[in-house]
Structures are given as structure tokens and as C-alpha cells.
Amino acid sequence: MQLETISSISTPIGEGAIAIVRLSGIDAVEIADKLYRGKNKLKDVDSHTINYGHIVDPETNETVEEVMVAVMRAPRTYTREDIVEINCHGGVHTINHILRLTLKHGAEMAEPGEFTKRAFLNGRIDLSQAEGIMDFIRSKTDEASKVANQQMQGRLKTYIESLRQEILEILAQVEVNIDYPEYDDVEEATTAFLLEEAVKIEEKIATLLKTSKEGRILREGLNTVIVGKPNVGKSSLLNYLIQDNRAIVTDIAGTTRDILEEYVNVNGIPLKLVDTAGIRETDDVVERIGVERSREALSNAELILYVIDYTQELTDEDREILENLQGRKVIIIVNKLDLTQKLNVDELIPYGFNIVQTSITEGTGVDDLEENIRDLFFSGGLNMSDSTYVSNNRHIHLLESAKQSIHDAVEAAKLDIPVDMIQIDLVKTWQLLGEVIGQDVSEELIDQLFAQFCLGK
Template identity: 30%
Template structure:
């Protein structure tokens, strides 16, 4: 456990009405006593105090809160100074805390100390980080559920069931000369292992719902040059994110817009017009457009409703989830092969059909990311550990003829689940997780 005392600004840097400076560590109480006039406030009560330099000059007057460990966020003695948010005030208080022996916290160090003192596990810490970064209601709800322990409870239940199975397997190992051990294990441990493997497989089979909620649902707009892709992107984003001109091939690279669609984070991508070209740069843009279409969660194929059918439109039909005719304010002329009709017609210029397209996209995103009974996997780290546990359980079922081999695979599954919650210290994993927090958290 870290013995030094740390401090950091918990509110955004810059000028504000109020700023909050946090302090945590073994010397927190002594530092508070040396910094304020009057007595230290009772635990969890706010008190107005003058905050002073070592020579008695006033730094500021503000609220001071005291949290005696272990009844604090970090589990250590902690304090908060709620001061006026001017840069000079903040800098003077930081200098005073440094003078008294505290040091500036590293990113995520407060939360890491909370983890090290058993105040929360790794999945809850990650939920806290996601809550701070949440841009949409869906991200907020998922982060709150994870921060409150939904994933921890699920993984701990699986871990305990595996430990019970492991106890049964090791009990059979103690009697190696007994007849019928493999058959006995197949009857006792086999069904439990199979049920657990099914539970883990079901948890994994979620179409990466949690990761899409956290990272954003990807929608790509593809189509031939001058179909109106950039205009459609700007209309959906309600700002001029992409350049719009009458010159074919204006868009060469991917233009992305992050937006909230029905409460879900969505990344909308405008792409280069699909056509054969001798221009090296444009050809690379077409290549990237096709790659983005292949990797996107959903593809809008946009065609100029006033154009004539040509073979360059074929990739749009092949790769798109819906076909949209643009420029609906102009006379229609386009007829698709095989009597296929467009899903929607819109005009980015007049707004015609845009409400219907937004509702259609919102419904699609909501359906793809709708809630399931189990809490969602929200990170690649979680998915890989659950995959490792599932694979170990599948092997264990196949190894029941040899209790020692089966037991080792069950232990590997337990270890994978313990890495998820942080029961096993993997230093590089901890460093990677907490380094992504802001300094005051």
C-alpha cells in the first residue's frame, strides 16, 4: 500500500466559481490541521474555514470536509477543500500542500487506492471511468450498473460455482485407486461444467452490445460521387462537418461525426464516392470507403434519386443495409434493378424525409443495443478473460477421465475470472486501467 499522501484538483482546470482539491493518505489529517484555522471538521461534515500559508497569510476561505479512513472513497484518511476556482487560489493551495509533504497524484491514483483498499473491484473502477466519460443516457446507465457491481456479482457467482466443482474434482483425486472415478465425475461435475460453459458462452454471444454502447455504434454512408453523402452527414449532425461542393470526388478520406441518436452514442462516417478513377489519392479514398463499409455496424447506401442507373452503383446495393435516395426535392429518375425500391427518400436541402430517416436509424440502433438480462461486456479485456474461462471449461469437460487434468483447467477458468475483478494482481493490467483516469480521480 502506498504510504505517501497525494493531492489533486478534482474539478476541471481553469477559471470557475468553485474548485475542489482532494487530499488522501497517512498525513492527510496533519496537513489539514496545518492548513486551516480552527478545528478540523467532524467526519463527513462541511465547515467554513480560513486556509492559510505557513506564515499565516490567507490563501482563501472555503469549505473543508474531512473523511476518516476507512470510511472514505480511497479507504484512507482524506479531505476536500472547496475553494474559489481562480487559478491563483488553486496554485497557492497546491503549493501549500506540497510544502507540507503531499505530492501531486498521478492519473487514476485516487481510484487505484480505493481498489487497493478493497473499496471497489476492477470492474467497478472501470464503470466509474466510463461514467465520467459518458456522453449519452445509454452509456450512463451501463456505467452506473457496472459501477454498482453488476458484473462483479455475476463473475463472483461463476467463480464460486467453479470452486465448488474444483472441490468435487479434487475430492476424487484423493481416491485414485477407487473404481468408477471418471463415471462419478461425469455424473457430478459434468453437468455443472456444461451449465457454466453455456452461461459464459451466452454472456459472450451479445453481438458486442456493451462495447458498442461504450465506444459508439458505427454507421457508414457510402455511394457514388455527388450523391449527397456529405450533405446528408451535415444534416444528420446538424452542423457543417464535411465540405460540400459540386465537384465530384471532394471527399477523399473518412469524415467522422460523433452524435447522440436516441440516447446512444453513434459514430457517423462520410466516405469517398465509389467509382473507378486514375487519381491515386481518390483511389485510396475509395478503398478506405469499402473497408469502412465492411467494418461498420450499419451501412446507409445513398444514391442520387435524379440520376440514371449505372454499374458503379452496384457496390452500393451489395454493401448497404438500407438504400436511401437523396435529392428528393429534385425530379426523380433513378430506377433500381430487379424492381427494388429505395427504403427512404430524403432531401438534405429541404429536410424532406430527414425525420423519417432519423427515426429509422434510432430504432435500428436501439434494437441492436437493447438490454438483455445479463449485464453487458463493456471492454475487450472482459471479453478475452471470459473467453479464456469458457475455453478452459470446455477442455475440462473433455478431461473428466483424468481428474488432475480437469482440475487444472477449472483452476485456469477461476484464474481468468479473478483477473476480471482484480483478485489476482496483474500489474500491467492495473497500470493500463488507471492511467486512463483523469488526475483528480
């Protein structure tokens, strides 16, 4: 079945002066030719060429815009279909006009993510690569985009494929044992073999899953709140972090939340600073902890930066709060180190939290804070170049199921359950791993995934 030719506005990542209308499908060139006036008809130009000309409304003969048109013929294209890209410098109005003309002359409006979906359906990329592209578009920092990038390049895919291959080999070996028994107690020997191999597979899946927590932080940001009494330096810290690091503003549809958030990139870790409006506007955050919303922000926080004033003695209120924060990831920031000491820092030690000392006005100690954050969440350091990070929720979920099913196999083997029952668990593991890279995925799931893409990708 031939898919319809689709069209949409596809502006490059980051805003640029150039806007693109992109067509993909069997009629892409024909549709473009109805609108394009240039030296040659587009159907006669070589593939992968850029052609200068004008877009003209064929009904009125009115010239809409001066354009450069790229013609790329299947299969060496992003979607593996014929692609025509109409590049123009015009504003929103012009680009919309061109889009409408393509729709009027035979193209269908592309759904969000449909270009990438076609690349997938036409076999150019696998599902984990497609999701990598999606994450790349949304990624908040350079480190996060490296994870997405790796995934796009198929790193996860390669790893999963080799795991699946191992499982197939185990299953094949089991078949051989059963078909050509060399010894009497073949069933027993096979169970022992299965146990040994299944344990190895389980370990590999577990290792992969361990990276998921770090991967998720890199992708979505670390939920962080700054708390402390009035006047200790919370706003100063927030502003310092924002100025010191690139503030990352998100304007991606669907990420808008009720609570105001701001992203800052701390040594490659995106901190999602929650409820910063409160910190900016009012200076009574401790009192506001009584407010439902702030309490929620605090209880959802993965990292709590608790700021204390070096020039004040520790109060009972401080002690109570520190008591209540037990078990959470907290960094105590003793601030205003440039002023006269009143605080007994030793009193903070029993609470067991990391303590850093800063003078935000003088800019000292903030490096320590940033290092502390990294150590707290990335025990093995943050090394993107030699590990495969899993950062996508759907992958994590599937890998958890796969781990459970291989674990079932291990348990079954230990209990001397018949070999064919253990085989079922292995097959299931193999299938679940396959779903990560898009084997056996239902159409519905595919549609749901690609609907999350930005329009024009």
C-alpha cells in the first residue's frame, strides 16, 4: 500500500531565518512542480540537488516567494520516500501560504512525527533510534543530548540485539541437547546449563537498568528545591546558578506545568528548579512550606538545597526541619561565609548531610556545591562516552519486565521445573527485549509514540 504524500512546515532546530516546507511521498515532486517556476521542471533535475526558483500560485499566477528547492529521491532520504524541501526566507505568513498551496495541490498535512514514523515504517531506523530523535529534540543540556544521540546511533539497539542473540543461542543449545541426548540425565544437565546462562542474562539486563536512573535525570532534569529561612541567600543562589550556567528555557508543547520551573545546567546535569517563583518573589519560604503546593514541591524533590546563614545561630526550627529531611538527598549550604561567624557548623554534622560553605556574593564555594551534586547522583562519574544509558520510560518499563521474566527462568531452573517451562520464560524475555527496538510492537503503540514528536520532524 502506498502512503499519501505528506507536507508540513519543518523549521530547523533552533530558530533560523530560513523556513522549510517539506514534502514526502510518491507525489512530492509532482506536487512541487505545480507550484515551482525555475530553469527546469523538478521532475527533470538530478536527485540531491538544490534548485533556485519561485513559488507561484497556479490559480492566480501570483508569485508567492523566491525559493531554493531541494529534491531528494527515494531511497536515499530521511523517510526513504521522495522528499522535496522548499526553503524560503519569508515570514510566517509566506511559509503558511506555501504549505496551504501544497495541501491544495495534493498533499496531506503531516501528523506530528510523521516523517520520522515513515523513516521507521520504511525500515530506515528502528524504534529506539526514532525515540532517540524525539528525546534529542527535547533534550535540555548537552549531556542529555549525548544520551539521545547515542541512542539515535543505535547503541542501545546493538546492545539489545546481542542480548537477544545470546538468548536465541541458549534456546538453540537446549534444542540440541533434547534432540540428541548424549547422556542419560539430559534434562538435569540442560536445567543446569539454563540456570547458568539465565543468571548471566539477568545480570546484563540489571546492569543496563542501573543506568536508567542516571539517564532519566539527564533527560528530564533533577527535581530540585532551594529552601531556607528568609534572608539566608536563596534568591542570590538561584540567580548565581542561572548566571553561572546557561539557563535553559523550555518552550516545548506539553511540558508546561502548573508549578513554575527553571532549568540550569550544572556540569552537564540539568537541575529542574521547582517553584522558583516563590523564591524570587517572597522571602518566607519556610513559612510557605505550610502551603500545600510548596510542600508538594518539597516532597517530590529529588534534591533539596537547604541554605543556612553563617551569621545566625542554629535555631530549634532549623533542627526540626533538618530532622524532617532525614532520608532525603539534601545538601546543606552554609552561606555568607565572608561575614562574622555565629553558626556552629559542627552542630550540622550529626544530621549526616553533605555540607558546603559558600559566599555567594563573593562567588566562593559554588564549585564545591556543583561537585557535590554530581557526586550525589552520579557515583561512577558522568562518563557519556563509554556506557550505554537507558533514558526512555518505555524502554525502562520493558527492561524491567524482561528482567522479571528472566528472573522467573532462573527461579524455575533452581526448582527443577521442566525445561520447556523455562524455555517459555526465555522466549518471553527475548520478545520483551525485541519490543525495545521495535520488533513486535503493535500499531497502536507506534502511533502513540510518533504522536509525541514535534510537528515537521
